[in-house]
Amino acid sequence: MATQKPLQALAVIPARGGSKGIPRKNIRELHGKPLLWYTVTAALESGCFEDVVVSTDHDEIAHIAEESGALVHHRAADLAGDEVTLDAVIYDAVQGKGRQYEVVATLQPTAPLLRAETLRKAFDHIRDNPHIDTLISVVNDPRLSWIEQEGRIVPNYTERVNRQYLPPLYRETGAFFLSRTRCVTPTSRFGNEVAVFEISPEEAIDIDTMQDWWIVEKYLERRRIAIRVDGSRPIGFGHIYRMLLLANRMLDHQVHFFLDESQEEAVSMIRNAFYPHTATPRGELVSQLIAHQPDIVILDILDTSAEEVMQLREKGIFVVSFEDLGAGMAHTHLTINALYESTIPYLHVHSGQDYYCLREEFTHTSPITIKEKVDHLVITFGGSDPTNQTLRCVRALADFLPECATRVTLILGLGYPAEAEEELRRFLESSPLSGWVTIKRHVLSMASEFKAADLVITSCGRTMYEIASLGVPAILIAQNRREMQHTFGHSENGFANLGLGTELSDEVLLRTVRELCEQWELRREMQHRMLSTDFRNGLDRVYRLIMDTYWKTTGRNRKRG
Structure with missing residues (x-):
């Protein structure tokens, strides 16, 4: 909704055609629109101005200005040179309108991120403070700086402190310059009372170089x-x-x-x-x-x-x-x-x-080397392991793994119940696996754990992708029927999928583990199939x-x- 105001205001957007740093800058397409369109649209949508005028010496710019909804003031050639100040250009546009305004705003077409809401707030500020003659857009940019003084480089500060403790340092942005009309002359737009209006660093960006252009494109996207x-x-x-x-x-x-x-x-x-x-x-x-x-x-x-x-x-x-x-x-x-x-x-x-x-930790971890002997087995079912496949695997393999001198790491999920862990530990204390098993929780780097493994037993969840990215031979046991719908965890992708855990016999599990431990070439083939998928570019x-x-x-x- 337009601001209710007693003032009559004119917005002048100076846009000549002679840009050298960025050819055709003012009408160059930025994120699907000509650069000029953004400032014209902000001015119109602010509801602050009786008229929005583009001052230009260029026919194509004039056409784009009109298509964007602005009026056009065709400035004379002697006002289009590099040496001509904005004061003269703005004064010329005001005189060309032939009517009285109380406030004249200079809006730069090179500040496309300026928002209509910000213009409204600035306009309200100068309206509500009649003693202000000129209101300039600034960004507060305090920093430690140095200046040259009498041939010496000296600090431009009194005390070296962190940036947040420095006094305000207001840098002009050029986004807008509001002046009482009486202050607008061929040589100045300043009155006696000057105030600043702080805008965001984003809105303060003024496009002068291609680097500025790239930054603004990022903001617009x-x-x-x-x-x-x-x-x-x-x-x-x-x-x-x-x-x-x-x-x-x-x-x-x-x-x-x-x-x-x-x-x-x-x-x-x-x-x-x-x-x-x-x-x-x-x-x-x-x-x-x-x-x-x-x-x-x-x-x-x-x-x-x-x-x-x-x-x-x-x-x-x-x-x-x-x-x-x-x-x-x-x-x-x-x-x-x-x-x-x-x-x-x-x-x-x-x-x-x-x-x-x-995850990044796997993206930056190289695949394992398949060894002839399975020295290290990792068993992990993540989450809460509701059917306690961790314990059933340990029980099924308790006699076989020590015979093979295979170390076992059990990685328990955050939700694994305390009573289930107690039962697991009691079993291990009296089983042949005692001394061969390490139990871990709150593992910081699963990539490191899998990198150290020769074989993994896990569920059909996301972990199987991480295992596959490292080429670790794996046996999958589904914890529920939803996991059975996961399409990746099958033999064509290098896994030994044993189906739903509640329907799996210990004999089949033991036979599969024994077969993989004994067949080095089979494990190499599993790795080959796993590594044929490009996971590292998935994100x-x-x-x-x-x-x-x-x-x-x-x-x-x-x-x-």
């Missing part, structure tokens, strides 16, 4: 991204790890996490990663997401409902989901299922191992898929404020 993610001991924290990976890749954007406040460990993980986040009751999460006004919402909560997805879409939000087999999957803009294949061939659903987001592949699909769906128009 930046989007508000809301990540809604679940994580707890019963379901594990793989969703949290994946979304943190993706957030780290999205540093160009404004990322905000939304979590169920009852999932305290998940909230703590996001807090400790220093990302902005909102933790709220589960029933309020959709309304909180909508109130945040994101451009993109990413849902990593397993199955979504059609209702929650449609609520987001109806607000014009681009919706992405992960590992989603729920009714909402049919209504998202994009669904990425590294673990599952959809039963219906939706065009917007992308499935398979190519979309697995590998980048997922990020590009999200952003490319977003831009294709929504276009590249800038949101203005």
Whole structure:
């Protein structure tokens, strides 16, 4: 809504055609629009000005100005040279209008990130403070600096302190320059009373070089991204790890996490990663997401409902989901299922191992070397291991592994019950495995643990991708029927998949372990198949898929404020 104001104001945007640093700068396309369009649009949307005029000597600039909604003042050639000051150009434009204004604003076309809201606030400030003759946009940029004085380099400060303790240092940005009309002359726009109006560092960027151009392009492509993610001991924290990976890749954007406040460990993980986040009751999460006004919402909560997805879409939000087999999957803009294949061939659903987001610790770890003897077996089922496959594996292999002189590391998930661990330890104390087994919790580097292994027994969850990235021969035991739907964990990809743990006999498990321990060439073939998949580029592949699909769906128009 336009600001109610008693003042009549003119905005003048000086835009000549003779840019040398960046050819055709003022009409060069920036993120899908001519550079000039951004300043014209901000001025018009602010509602502060009776007229918005572009002063130019260039016919194409004049055309773009008119197409953008501005009036055009054709300046004379003698006002288009490099040596001509802005004072004369602005005075000429004011005189050319032939009417009286109380305030004249100089707006630079090279400040495309200036927001309409900021202009409104600046205009209100000069309106509400009639003693101010001139109001200049500035950015507070205090820093330690040095100057030359009488041939010597001396500090331009009295005390060397951290930047946050330095006094304000206001640097002109050129984004806007508001003057009372009486102060506008051929040689000046300053009055006796000058004030400054602080704007954000982003809005202060003035495009003068190609480096400035690249920076502004990044800002214009930046989007508000809301990540809604679940994580707890019963379901594990793989969703949290994946979304943190993706957030780290999205540093160009404004990322905000939304979590169920009852999932305290998940909230703590996001807090400790220093990302902005909102933790709220589960029933309020959709309304909180909508109130945040994101451009993109990413849902990593397993199955979504059609209702929650449609609520987001109806607000014009681009919706992405992960590992989603729920009714909402049919209504998202994009669904990425590294673990599952959809039963219906939706065009917007992308499935398979190519979309697995590998953690950095595995990305930077090289594959293992397959040895003739299996010296070290790692058993891990993550999460809470609800059917206690850890204990059943230990019992089934208790006699065989010591005979082979094979060390065993048991890595327990965060949710593994204390009573189950007590039972496990009691069994080990009296079994042949006593002295051969190490039990670990809270492992900081799973990559290091797997790198040291010759064979792994694990579930059919995300861990199998990490194991495959290192080429570690592995036996998979599904903890539930949902894991049975994971498409990657099969022999063609190098795994020995023994199916659902509750239906697996100890005899089959023992026979499989014995066979792999005895057959070095079989383990080499397993590694060869595992390493045929490119996991190390999966995260980048997922990020590009999200952003490319977003831009294709929504276009590249800038949101203005």
